[in-house]
Amino acid sequence: MSKEIVELTDANFEDEVLKSEIPVLVDFWAEWCGPCKAIAPTIAEIAGEYAGKAKIGKLNVDNNRDSAMKFGIRSIPNLLIFNSGSVAHQIVGAVPKSNITTLLDEVI
Amino acid sequence: MNRKVIIIGTGPAGLTAAIYAARANLQPLVFEGQQPGGQLTITSEVENFPGFPEGITGPELMDSLRKQAQKFGAETVFNQITKVDFSRRPFKVWSGDNLYTSDTVIISTGASAQWLGLKSEKKLMGYGVSACATCDGFFYRDKKVLVVGGGDSAAEEAIFLTKFASEVWLVHRRDELRASKIMTQRIMDNPKINVHWNSVITEVLGTTDSGVVGVKLEDTKTGTIRQDDCDGVFLAIGHTPNTEIFNTKLELNAKGYIVTKPDSTYTSVPGVFACGDVQDSIYRQAITAAGSGCMAAIDAERYLED
């Protein structure tokens, strides 16, 4: 995982995401999810470009079922954009990079 | 820059075409679309692709095909083609506002799961409505789900979902399944699976906040409507070719598949070729898609030489 991407877990979700000072993009993913792998390079690019402006995190749903359940994730890849502790946007499925950055720009 | 070959789609057909076109020094530009790697990326094990006696996962197989194409100089971009103009050469394709031109185009846009066509279904896609049990089944541990369809793939999805869900109901419009005897027997024997016979879904209930909470079912015999609570709806009613953007630009058959000339990948427009599931309603396998991708690249190469 590139150094700009934060590994999120049920344990650190509150501190890293809900209490974050800057907006957070959370990528809910799993090892067995092909489309998740397909968008991984895009997420990594965004993490590089938005360093300092937004936090980019990945949450493995296999190991962190509570967070996935809490936010009603029913399909992955699933991207949630958090701003000041609540969900500002949700993107379901693999989408082009510009769809993600447009929504991210809205909260920055 | 005008291209010699543009390839639309990166399933087995498009990536095989890319390998051949790249090795022929045609420097293909390859558009990945919304599902890079194609349909196989949503399956776990592929056990019938020649050369992998131990099996291989769909995503791994597709990654290797992409690497092989890139190694020979294919350029892949993560863009969706939204419009085409094949009326004169060079051919034009657009991704949003970006225009690309090429002397030949290879279409390998494959097929996607068929939807019921309900407004409520579209709204709740990814919020409890799914067309891929292997992708989304995980999220339905101890929940109740419905599977729409009556064929082998519906039966397979239903059985797969019993690994997670507490209750699985098939929703089928007739009073008898279309699935093979063996699969039908497995459905009947599975204590977690029940069937809503003679039923069609007329509305999926729920919001993007609540997710799916139930469906309205119509009895196909009596017309009465009843409600059934559930947490998820999985569709397994077949596939449709991804040809919307080619409608009126190329000859399509009644089901929307691109018509190709027998024993070739030629479409109704010379210089435009089609391969894989987008032109094949019969075999629909990774290896046949790859085979026709190879044909398309060779057809394009010969066309460019003439």
Ligand SMILES: Cc1cc2nc3c(=O)[nH]c(=O)nc-3n(C[C@H](O)[C@H](O)[C@H](O)COP(=O)(O)OP(=O)(O)OC[C@H]3O[C@@H](n4cnc5c(N)ncnc54)[C@H](O)[C@@H]3O)c2cc1C
């Ligand atoms: C769950 C599942 C399991 C399967 N298991 C097997 C198996 O075990 N063995 C087997 O042989 N077959 C299997 N198949 C069938 C196999 O996946 C298909 O036959 C094969 O993928 C077809 O390849 P294709 O290249 O024609 O198209 P697809 O794989 O459908 O790929 C289409 C490509 O086109 C792209 N695209 C679409 N529209 C556009 C656009 N407008 N612009 C740009 N790009 C676009 C998509 O993003 C995608 O990359 C399975 C299918 C499914 C759904």
